[in-house]
Amino acid sequence: MLPAYSMSKMVVNLYTLILARRHPEMRINCVHPGFVKTEINWNTGVIPPEEGARGAVKLALLPDNGPTGCYYDQTELGVAW
Numbered sequence: 001m002l003p004a005y006s007m008s009k010m011v012v013n014l015y016t017l018i019l020a021r022r023h024p025e026m027r028i029n030c031v032h033p034g035f036v037k038t039e040i041n042w043n044t045g046v047i048p049p050e051e052g053a054r055g056a057v058k059l060a061l062l063p064d065n066g067p068t069g070c071y072y073d074q075t076e077l078g079v080a081w
Contacts, residue, residue, distance in 0.1 A: 013071055020069030027062045031055040031072040 013030050020028040036052030037045035045052075055074045071079040 016071070017069050024068065027059075027064070027066050027068045029059050029062075029068060029070045029072060031059055032074065032078070034074050 016028055016030040020026075033052040033055055034047040035041075035045045036047045036049055037043050038049060038052075052074075055072050058075050059072065067077070070077055
């Protein structure tokens with residue numbers, strides 16, 4: 001539906017993998033928060049901001065030996081390369 005947006009999201013996800021492999025001492029992951037109700041989408045989202053933030057907070061609090069180079073769909077592991 002939005003080819004430029006979809007392509008940019010794919011590039012960000014792939015860059016996450018590149019950075020994770022380049023810096024294995026760091027925990028580098030990406031998270032899709034869901035369709036969050038915010039001003040950027042004129043509050044048309046279905047998830048409140050507090051719920052949308054859960055995935056980002058979870059990744060920020062990962063332990064030093066936690067996963068890296070992964071994609072999370074909200075708080076669930078989506079893909080581990």
